[in-house]
Amino acid sequence: MRIVSGMRPTGKLHLGHYFGVIKNWVKLQDEHETFFFVADWHALTTAYKKTSDLKRNIRELMIDWLTLGLDPQKSILFVQSRVKEHAELHLLFSMITPKSWLEWNPTYKDMKYNLLRLQDIALQFKGGLRDVVREFMNMIPYKVEDFERFEEHLLDDLAETFISALFEGEIEPELLKNLNVSKRDFYETDTYGFLGYPVLQAADILIYKGQGVPVGEDQLPHIELTREIARRFNHLYGEIFPEPEALLTETPKVPGTDGRKMSKSYNNAIFFADTEEEVKTKVMKMFTDPQKLRRNDPGRPDLCPVFMYHKLFTKDSSKIEQIDRDCRSGKLGCVDCKRMMLEGLEAFLKPFREKREEIEENVRDVEEIFLEGSSKARELASKTMEEVREAMNLG
Ligand code: SF4
Structure with a gap:
């Protein structure tokens, strides 16, 4: 079976990554044809504002993968953005994917719902503050037009401080505890890229005609979407893509040092580095x-x-x-x-x-391994793209 999977470069790997994902990949590479990619474009769907760490994170991930047993003799290891064909197929798939399929994606729906709840908290806070600020301004001899000029600014600043305090745990309403949303999500994820990332995922898998994708339960809807996109493409232009299966694996639970899910952002992770x-x-x-x-x-x-x-x-x-x-x-x-x-x-x-x-x-060797992997991946990806262009009567 041909298996394709990727991981976002978000920094050094910890025990949770190993037991949740990598250990299974290491096993799969002994039994199947495997393609594993560093999903650097996917990292941009949420963290596009701060790319200064991206190169370093990509390198850390490559080093961790090799450390933990991914073997370039057994798997094709590569970096997504070095195989531009993923982007071309993503574009073509985005032409045939109904918007509603993406809006019904549970990850997007949850995020959207949580963001709306948070925006609501911030607005309520801002509304309450406006009255307090106005009362205060009435007490001092200030010209109304001066006040109006900086009132919005001041309220935005205060609302931002409030949100920061929420996320940093200085204010902890019950609501926030139940929201699976980070400060970064609050500010950054209402974009086309975030809505469309399952289409990019479909392109990542189907460009290699992947038949199996190792996933956790929460990723099942994405694989279903990949299958739907494959079906729709095949129906419109002829049979090119297989419908990949989700390979669900039982993984042991590795909590963080504070008992919550292990995560770099909770500062509760034990890293291999x-x-x-x-x-x-x-x-x-x-x-x-x-x-x-x-x-x-x-x-x-x-x-x-x-x-x-x-x-x-x-x-x-x-x-x-x-x-x-x-x-x-x-x-x-x-x-x-x-x-x-x-x-x-x-x-x-x-x-x-x-x-x-x-x-x-020997970081140079690491670079070489991923360059070579990327060029092997590109060979296969460009063959698929030739078939796709032909089927769609392009250029
Ligand atoms: S509660 Fe204390 S003694 Fe009991 S398992 Fe945990 S660390 Fe060990």
């Missing part, structure tokens, strides 16, 4: 069962992120059972428990850390 000292500091600060305040208090390992890490990194299953018992009975303290877990975690991370250092010393 972290030093031994950095990992130790993060582990010793990890959240545990909040009810276990003293060493001898009985704990609830099933609610504790440290115990979840034991399940992943402590090799001896009888030791894990013992930890479970000793935590529940109050025999084991969290500091000792973390130290034990750290041993297993370090044994897991160390070989990757060493490999990463080796790869980093």
